[in-house]
Amino acid sequence: MGVGITALAVGSGVPVVLVDVDPAKLATARERVRTELRLAHMMGALPRNGPVGELVTTGSVADAASATAVIEAITESAELKIKLQNEIAGIVAAGTVRISNTSSIPIGEIAAQVTRPEHLAGIHFMNPPYLIKTVEVIRGPNTGEQAMAAVAELLAGLNRRPIVVGDGPGFVTSRVLHRMINEAARVVEEGRASAEDVDALMEGCLGHPTGPLKTADLIGIDNLVDSLRVLHERTGDEASRPCDLLLRLVDAGDLGRKSGRGFYEYAGA
Numbered sequence: 001m002g003v004g005i006t007a008l009a010v011g012s013g014v015p016v017v018l019v020d021v022d023p024a025k026l027a028t029a030r031e032r033v034r035t036e037l038r039l040a041h042m043m044g045a046l047p048r049n050g051p052v053g054e055l056v057t058t059g060s061v062a063d064a065a066s067a068t069a070v071i072e073a074i075t076e077s078a079e080l081k082i083k084l085q086n087e088i089a090g091i092v093a094a095g096t097v098r099i100s101n102t103s104s105i106p107i108g109e110i111a112a113q114v115t116r117p118e119h120l121a122g123i124h125f126m127n128p129p130y131l132i133k134t135v136e137v138i139r140g141p142n143t144g145e146q147a148m149a150a151v152a153e154l155l156a157g158l159n160r161r162p163i164v165v166g167d168g169p170g171f172v173t174s175r176v177l178h179r180m181i182n183e184a185a186r187v188v189e190e191g192r193a194s195a196e197d198v199d200a201l202m203e204g205c206l207g208h209p210t211g212p213l214k215t216a217d218l219i220g221i222d223n224l225v226d227s228l229r230v231l232h233e234r235t236g237d238e239a240s241r242p243c244d245l246l247l248r249l250v251d252a253g254d255l256g257r258k259s260g261r262g263f264y265e266y267a268g269a
Contacts (some may be wrong), residue, residue: 001101001125002073007036009131012158013051017064018058029057040130050204065091069154071123073101076226078109085114097150099123103174103223104230107140108167113126121151123162124173127218133151136173143179151236168232177215178227184212188263189245195263210244213263217256222248 032136122138199211
């Protein structure tokens with residue numbers, strides 16, 4: 001998601017400092033951003049001849065000290081997000097909006113353990129961020145008007161349409177979608193239909209644009225499982241407990257598009 005959000009930003013003329021503590025990922029980040037930009041241009045999602053923001057890649061959060069907005073897009077772990085958000089709060093100027101890109105973890109849960117919680121908000125970018133123009137914006141219980149105004153300004157500059165929702169596990173999109181994907185995977189696990197047939201029915205009968213299991217492969221099945229665990233732990237909803245098929249796919253390293261195999265196989269991944 002960090003690469004996709006970066007591609008959206010630089011392709012919209014916004015300069016970005018991209019931080020990753022994994023040297024291997026950092027080494028390939030610039031090329032991955034270029035690839036995403038090419039796809040965005042080919043699909044008409046970003047202007048081919050528009051301004052391109054400067055991209056700086058670094059392994060140090062300190063290099064983002066002068067940022068006017070910081071988007072954290074790490075894995076769905078409240079503990080890691082809290083740690084990083086506190087690190088960010090310690091280096092940026094007072095009043096800088098800090099954003100957690102999360103699909104499930106309540107913003108209030110993070111804000112309760114970070115400094116200056118009034119400057120923390122949530123944005124749930126969909127994948128790929130440059131293609132899907134609507135974003136879910138989460139206002140936590142401590143999020144102030146200044147932070148919300150900064151989020152609105154940022155998204156306007158990225159030509160995204162924000163829809164502000166209240167806080168809570170999974171917010172709106174993940175609360176509905178991830179539970180549906182889990183049920184779709186259970187149907188396959190029970191042998192009642194293939195992944196292809198489940199998706200064909202959801203697309204043809206119910207108008208789902210890609211089908212839930214193709215969507216799972218796009219999200220990343222490991223990310224989906226993490227999100228479902230958050231939902232299950234925070235709500236007690238047994239339907240949100242990751243089904244065994246999803247867990248087996250993760251254990252096998254079949255994570256979807258990014259690994260080349262999930263519910264479907266992908267060439268050249």
